[in-house]
Amino acid sequence: MDWHFLGWLAVLLYLGAEALSIVSLLTPRGRGFASALLVAGLLLQFVDLQLRARALGSVPYRTLAGSMSLFGWLLGVAYLALLFRHRERAIGPFLIPFIVLFSAIGLLIPFHASTPRPGTQGVVFALHVTLAILGYAAFTLSFVLSLLYLIQSRQIRRAKTGVLFSRLPALEVIGRMNRTAVTIGLSSLSVSVLLGAAWARKVWSGVVDAKLLFAVFTLLVYGFLLWMDRRGWKGQRVALLSIGGFGLVIFSYTFVNLFLSRAHTFR
Amino acid sequence: MTAPNEARLLVLGWNFRTAAESVRERVAFTTEEVQEGLRGLVGQGLVSESVIVSTCHRSEIYGVARDDGVGEAVTRYVSEWRGLDASELAGAGFHRVGEDAARHLFRVAAGLDSMALGESEVLGQVRQALLVAREAGATRTVLHRLFEWALAAGKRVRSETEIGMHPLSIPAIGFELAAKVFGDLSERTILVLGAGETGSLFARHAGEAGVSDLRIANRTAERAAALVERTGGRAVSWETVASQLSEADVVVGTTSSPVPVVRREDVEAAMRHRRGKPIFFLDLAVPRDIEASVAEVYNVFLHGVNDLEEVADENRRRRAREVPRAETILEHELQKFHAWLGNLSVVPTVTDLRRRIEELRDAELARAPAAERERLKEFADALAARMLHEPLRRLKSESDPVKKLDRAEAVRHLFDLDRE
Numbered sequence: 001m002d003w004h005f006l007g008w009l010a011v012l013l014y015l016g017a018e019a020l021s022i023v024s025l026l027t028p029r030g031r032g033f034a035s036a037l038l039v040a041g042l043l044l045q046f047v048d049l050q051l052r053a054r055a056l057g058s059v060p061y062r063t064l065a066g067s068m069s070l071f072g073w074l075l076g077v078a079y080l081a082l083l084f085r086h087r088e089r090a091i092g093p094f095l096i097p098f099i100v101l102f103s104a105i106g107l108l109i110p111f112h113a114s115t116p117r118p119g120t121q122g123v124v125f126a127l128h129v130t131l132a133i134l135g136y137a138a139f140t141l142s143f144v145l146s147l148l149y150l151i152q153s154r155q156i157r158r159a160k161t162g163v164l165f166s167r168l169p170a171l172e173v174i175g176r177m178n179r180t181a182v183t184i185g186l187s188s189l190s191v192s193v194l195l196g197a198a199w200a201r202k203v204w205s206g207v208v209d210a211k212l213l214f215a216v217f218t219l220l221v222y223g224f225l226l227w228m229d230r231r232g233w234k235g236q237r238v239a240l241l242s243i244g245g246f247g248l249v250i251f252s253y254t255f256v257n258l259f260l261s262r263a264h265t266f267r
Numbered sequence: 268m269t270a271p272n273e274a275r276l277l278v279l280g281w282n283f284r285t286a287a288e289s290v291r292e293r294v295a296f297t298t299e300e301v302q303e304g305l306r307g308l309v310g311q312g313l314v315s316e317s318v319i320v321s322t323c324h325r326s327e328i329y330g331v332a333r334d335d336g337v338g339e340a341v342t343r344y345v346s347e348w349r350g351l352d353a354s355e356l357a358g359a360g361f362h363r364v365g366e367d368a369a370r371h372l373f374r375v376a377a378g379l380d381s382m383a384l385g386e387s388e389v390l391g392q393v394r395q396a397l398l399v400a401r402e403a404g405a406t407r408t409v410l411h412r413l414f415e416w417a418l419a420a421g422k423r424v425r426s427e428t429e430i431g432m433h434p435l436s437i438p439a440i441g442f443e444l445a446a447k448v449f450g451d452l453s454e455r456t457i458l459v460l461g462a463g464e465t466g467s468l469f470a471r472h473a474g475e476a477g478v479s480d481l482r483i484a485n486r487t488a489e490r491a492a493a494l495v496e497r498t499g500g501r502a503v504s505w506e507t508v509a510s511q512l513s514e515a516d517v518v519v520g521t522t523s524s525p526v527p528v529v530r531r532e533d534v535e536a537a538m539r540h541r542r543g544k545p546i547f548f549l550d551l552a553v554p555r556d557i558e559a560s561v562a563e564v565y566n567v568f569l570h571g572v573n574d575l576e577e578v579a580d581e582n583r584r585r586r587a588r589e590v591p592r593a594e595t596i597l598e599h600e601l602q603k604f605h606a607w608l609g610n611l612s613v614v615p616t617v618t619d620l621r622r623r624i625e626e627l628r629d630a631e632l633a634r635a636p637a638a639e640r641e642r643l644k645e646f647a648d649a650l651a652a653r654m655l656h657e658p659l660r661r662l663k664s665e666s667d668p669v670k671k672l673d674r675a676e677a678v679r680h681l682f683d684l685d686r687e
Contacts, residue, residue: 028287156447159574161433161581170450171545222436235566 006048007069007107013041016075017244025167034092035083039097045103049073051065053154064257067133070104074130074137078184082141085178090167095144095228099140121123129193132215136249139222142181146239149174155237175234177244179226186222189215221245229230274315274668275334275407278368279341279360280327283382283555286359293349296321298399304328304348305405315669316407316409318373318400318414322392324382329372331409333668338362354469369413371603373597376421378431384586385430385593390421408611408676413604420600427596430589433582437551438472440578441570445517445547448568453477458515460508460529461522462490465551469519470498482515484508486522512537512546520556529557534564541566549575610685613663616675619684620659624651 005174017037024034051068076099081090148168155165191193225241233241279460296304301319308317314330314337328341342360346353363371366476371380376393378385397414400406406414409599425431434440446452459466459474462485473481481500484507485491491502503511512518512533534546545566550557553569562569609615628647632640662678665671679685 065543152447156444156568159444159570159578161443161578165447170446171448172450231541232538232541232543235545237565 002105006044006051007100007103007154010041010048011100011103011107013037013044014096014103017041018093018096018100021089021096023089025093026163034089034096035080038076038080038096042080044248045069045073045076065106065109066101067106067129069155069221070110070130071133071137072103072106074134075099075102075140078134078137078141078181082177082180085180086173087168088169088173088177090169091144091177092147094130095141098140103135124195124199128192128199131192131195135185135192136253138181138185139218139242139246139249140186142178142185142242143249145174145178145181146242146246149239150236151177153239175238178238179229181182182222182226182242186219186226186251189222190217193219211252214248214256218245218248218252221248231264269290274331274409274672275337275364276329276366276368277314277332277337277338277341278327279345279362280325280330280371280372281356282325282380283359283360290351290359290549291324291326293351294321294326294345295323296326301396301399302403304343304345305400305403307344307348308341309405311344313337313344315673316400316410318396318410320393320396321431322389325375325376325380327371329410329413330501331407331669331672335364338364339635366601366605369417370597370601372413372417373420373601376417377424377593377597378421379424379590379593379597383435384583385425385432385589386435387425387431390418393421394418407673409555409608409672412607414602416604420597423600424593424596428589428592430586430593433585433616435579435582435586436472437572437575437579438469439548440575440582441469442472442476442517442521444570444578445549448545448547449516451477451687452517455516456480456482456514458482458484458503458508458511458517459519459521460484460556461520461552463521463523466519466523467494467498468529468651469521469549469551470494470500474498474500482511484511486524487533505538509533509536511538515546516544517547517549518557520552522552522556524552524556525554527555527558529561531558531564534561534567538564538566538601567674607685609680611645611672611675613671613675616678616684617662620655620678620682623684624655 014037017032017034020037021034027154032239049066049069052179075095079091079095082091149171152168152171153165154160155162155168156171169177196212221241222245225238225245228241229238281291283291286294296319301321304319305317308314308328308330314332317328317330319326320330328345330337331340339357342357342362343353345351346356349356372393374380376390378387378389381389393414397406397411397418401411427668437552440643442452445671447457452473453476455478457478457480458472459473459482462470462483466483466485470481470483478500481498482503483491483494483498483500484503484505485494486501486505488504495502508528509530510528513536529548537546543566545568548557548561548567548569550569551572553572557569557570599669610619628644628651632644632647637644658678662671662674665674
């Protein structure tokens, strides 16, 4: 069995989980097996990532394809963790499409087993990349939660008590989930940046590049968000800030990654 | 559908649709009166069994009778008992027999016949009516089964449709909105301004919802104290309302004050203490208790009575949309009930009994040596025919339909004919 097959099978399972979670969102007291399908998909994708790693002779996410795949996978894991902690299933239908999207991009981008450049092996490097991607996945989660916060808040203000109103969690709960997501994102990205800086000093001559600058900027934005959340910005403003922060994440991941950074790209 | 000499279900009723308040209050029965009525109806032999459902919106007498004409006799009985004119009583009520009577009870139990469509209180009232009748010894097989079936169907309708899901009362809607801001309201602080009718409605609802910190403020402190006696919570002084805002999560305005009680600057000051925690205002007062511009303050939610009325209307429409689905479920259950009831008459009982005996015979024959089976079968058939002849003749020749039904039921029970 080659890895493409497993990867696509995982994507198929995610689509199934999405369908089931939409059904359970719309039917009264509906409950699906969405999370079971999600878990099965994550397991398959994990095997897929392992196979890629063997083919590369390195961590699979040294390449852009692998990193996208890992992004999707970690997003799924982060969502499961959140589901386990807050028991709110209504987020699924809005989040799973992102898991599908990133995992599918990871499969569609051509995958070459290029020779590893210096410094792209070893535990520190592996941790650095994994934690960075986990951080970005957590910020994606925060982005989705913030959108849902704005939607729910609007429905409450307009006294629109439809299906979404009744199925989406209370603002307080969404806010708490968002706080969890941002905290995870902030801590993993911080550790990743520190590890990366230490590693770069060892294998490269310099440390500073565009990607690092953007990562630090992202950290500052989300740190500010958490701080203001405590100081009374709790609610809509925090949601808007988180959506803005996600724009920055996308920008770092695409534009900065492809055009501004040289040695530091996924290749 | 039913042969003339078979027992008939019937229901006679007066409800908010058919009867004026003046008639309804004369036929509203207390539990003791229900027992008295049941004893009279069954004792005089008008019906073989009976259940009376009596609530503030309806009084309904269910019975199993020998023929369709009993409806008039029951009406006469009630008119004499309650001292009402029989023709007036008949004109203000409704009368259904057979399948229509069963359908009516199913609809009542499902809340389809209620003033507030889909309300679930009626389920408890129907169950209570059955219990009272059973204690009075007024129910037997048919009504007992009919009521159990109707209760199960009513529950099924509520769990499989949304007919009971969207709240219709203003306090319930207000708290539903607030719960989407805060999550569980039981750990929150709720402040009710005003101890009048609306205020006590909200206070009672908060108490029922398990709100642990309920505060009531009223211009005259005595009335707040009196309300707290009934609903729980604690009375707080009118002068502290502005400072209460830094702790209260949900504030309900119900006073008759001519000027706003809660002003924007009070709310702005309170928000500085709340560190981003939202406040949810419900303003049911006319004129307003809460300044409209309060809604512009960050993390403040404000709804007036019109918003809540609109949701109530929308929820009524949502429940109404579920009626066809509910009716499909009821018809399905009704069919099953009628299949059971149909089996309770003589012909299917005789058929089932014969089949049962053949099953037993074949089971025994299977254990006999093959050579002797033919002879043994003849013997078994002859014996069975002799044994069944007299009981079946008596069962068929019974002229009283109610007794016939009872005997068919006894046979079904003794020979275990209704097992799956």
